[in-house]
Amino acid sequence: MLTKRQTDELLGILSSPVTPFDCGTLCAPGNGGVPVCCHAESIVPVLYKAELAVLQKRSRLWRKYVPRTAQQKELVRDTRPCDVFAVCKGAEHCERDNRSIACRTFPFEPYLDHAGELAGLVYNYEFKGTCPLIGSRHLILPEFIDQSLRLWERTFEFSEEERQFYLGHSQSLRRSFAQRGKRIPVFTRAGLRRLPTARPGRRTPPPPSRAAAAPSASRRERRRAGTGRSSR
Ligand code: SF4
């Protein structure tokens, strides 16, 4: 489980915006003027418990999310012990330096290759159709890619559990792309690469190992979890 000191360090690594323009201009006009990923009615960020403690010490921006419906309660129940759902005061009160890791990394997550190495960033396809950046041709800033990769490199140095968690996601992604006969677009420091879903000499990806089994549905959305009221 990540500590306060570790999450504090992680928060200091990634500050770059995702795109050279305010990508909220893509989604906010169709969402009552609020960027979709800042709209707690649609998406609730999941923070590390230590991270929430760090941010609450710095500012009054964040509070623990209180589920109301049976579906929301179930979602919260399924959260890993190291994680917590949290909500901020809203887009109009955003404090850039006190954004969560979920805010800073969205809509990307780390991709680990067949060898378990961090190969780059991939879109979090759980939010395809919700976040217009996903699958788009908009430029993703190289600084964002570099800082995000540094954040994940450091996270995996800190926590083997996190590495295994995203290894499971990456295996699920390989299976999903393999079923459609497509390569996976991966954002690397050297640019966008389209990586194969199978190891050389294999036709389909291998089944997941026990340790890195496919995560549950809620875990797949652990960085940003729909409340069930989302339009996606
Ligand atoms: S990351 Fe996606 S959902 Fe969030 S503001 Fe940008 S376009 Fe909108």
Ligand code: SF4
């Ligand atoms: S902290 Fe800022 S970026 Fe994060 S959800 Fe709230 S308004 Fe959006």
